[in-house]
Amino acid sequence: MTTTTTATTIATRAGRGRGAAGESGRGAARDAGREAAREAARGAAREAVARGPVRGAARGPAAAGISVPGLTPAAHGVCEHVLVDCRLRAATELFAHAWDPLVVAALSNGPLRRRALLASTGGMSDKVLTETLRRLLANGLVERRSYPAAPPRVEYGLTPLGASLAAGPLRAMADWTTAHGEELLEAQERATRG
Template sequence: MIEENCETFVSDCHVRAAVELINHTWDPVILSALRSGPTRRKDLLHRIAGVSDKVMTESLRRLSSRGLVTKTADGSRRDTAVYELTGLGASLTGGPLAQLATWAAENQAALSATS
């Protein structure tokens, strides 16, 4: 599906690929939340109000499978699982995602006015 567009609009294909990384409702929020460092699942759920348990699991798995987040457990214990940004994830959150947040903050007035 993406490849078709690559034939016509190469740069757009990249945009598409990138947007698909974050186009799930909570993924960007979780990524941003992880910028403060390795975080446990419980703390993520606590900090991000409104996200359900299932969605958090799904998002973390999705982000993990895409190489943006790693799950690190101390030994085999379950309740010590810690999620952390990978280099790729950090470059995404620190670069484009931060840009997006900055842009949104600067244009907040215009956005809320039109919505």
């Protein structure tokens, strides 16, 4: 059975897309499916490491056309063989959701209450903010602080890990956007015109 088949089978058994389950049931099934796919990828990576390199085959990030300065085989372990289970992939997933970097940037100036966070991101619905905060909390980038008061007061702020993301990659992206934003917008306009 292939890795993909195994992940699909496990996700199907978990109930992904089946029955009349409520939204939380579908979300749990989706999470179970994702976890099953990750575990299958980890298994494939372990098998690839156990087999060793294929004679004459290119390996590592460079084989996939990816050049990351300072990313040595010792620094990324399994990445040398399979990019699916790589720390690089885990880091790039932080940018996979459009609102995550914006919320991290909004919190980089200090903790905010939910309403202020909604206002500072502009255009984000309450539901999307809830999902975004849950993701950021699960990744250890944001912390939730509640204060005993009437009415209860809750603030969200960056953890040291979240602050390092804001000061590092997000700052670099902001600098790049400042330098090349006009070129990017012009290219997008040319592409939409045909």
